[in-house]
Amino acid sequence: MNEFKWADGFDNGSIRDQLIFLKKFNINPNKFVYQLEDDSLDLNAVNIEDLKQEFPNATIVTQSSKSHRSTSCVQDELEEIEVDEEEDIFMAGEWQSAIIRIYDNEIIYYIDPDGVLIWYHNQDPEEAVKRVLKFIPLKTIKPKEAEIKLVAYNQEYYTIDSKIQPTNLNIDENYNDDIKPVLEDIKKFLNERKSGLILLRGVIGTGKTNLIRHLVTTFPKNYILVTNALASHLASPEFISFMLDHRNSVFILEDCEQILMSREQTVGGAIANILNMSDGLMSDIFNVKFICTFNADINKIDEAILRKGRCFANYEFKPLCREKTKALLEKLNIHKDDPQPMTLAEIYNYSDEDCTQQSTKKIGF
Secondary structure (H helix, E strand, O other): OOOOEOOOOOOOOOHHHHHHHHHHHOOOOEEEEEEOOOOOEOHHHOOHHHHHHHOOOOEEEEEOOHHHOOOOOOOOOOOOOOOOOOOOEEEOOEEEOOEEEEEEOOEEEEEEOOEEEEEEOOOOHHHHHHHHHOOOOEOOOOOOOEEEEEEEEOOOEEEEEEEEOOOOOOHHHHOOOOHHHHHHHHHHHHHOOOOEEEEEEEOOOOOHHHHHHHHHHHOOOOEEEEOHHHHHHHHOHHHHHHHHOOOOOEEEEOOOHHHHEOOOOOOOOHHHHHHHHHHOHHHHHHOOEEEEEEOOOHHHEOHHHHOOOOEEEEEEEOOEOHHHHHHHHHHOOOOOOOOOOEOHHHHHOOOOOOOOOOOOOOOOO
């Protein structure tokens, strides 16, 4: 359950209920707001008869006309759309069929998809909100396929629109705790108008690709995948022209250690172009970001790649710690008394003669 919090705002449409409370009970009420952060309430799934049994002496009102579309006192902003009087309400990014008000003894509930506002007197507001929320399920949001462009070459460079299957990746279960602040830094950087690099490194099977899949499907941007076969083409003048047509994009380069290695160890202009586009004059023109994955030792990577102001995230994926390895194995019905740290690939493909069940789910490649 989301954290309860007081709020001074959220007054759109709430003054009416405050005046009703004042007139009916001759008391100036307190106000309490419970706002959901990421989820939304599924008001379509509410059984009004259950609410009537819980609040037998209350008046329960549901509203679904245009005139109530702007009365949300829980959500900061509503999109104004011209609709017919009988159409539904547009809130929380989609059409909803109801706002629910409950008028009970010395308490008034205002419920919309983004949370609950109550006017009350002499009651525990947290318990009051819990009382009503047990009848209102969270809206089930089906993951959607994410779009990503694949770079191809046939006399010239072009992109192919592709789909990435949604993931239900649990970060807490599948990664060590030190990834959380890095993931926040990555999301912040992706939202900024800056060029730069994100480096994701580690041994095979630790979840680098799956984290990228998670980002692509949950954090929409203009992602462009450059295959390993074409990565060296970043040195090509034609590829630079291609990138000019895809400014403000996020280029994904997997297993690209060959083009990131120290210029003393490799020959080619790909790394020079990456350096220039991530933190040179060209960065102002292109405004592109690179997400690079590799397995090589960080000491083999060109030092200029790691420079502050160019590299905004540099995370090493390691096998899960013992505690998380044990917890994930047990979740998969695999019992091992004292497991050593294991990679995600080892965990999800684990089997031995003592196991009665082997998972076929793949992760971390």
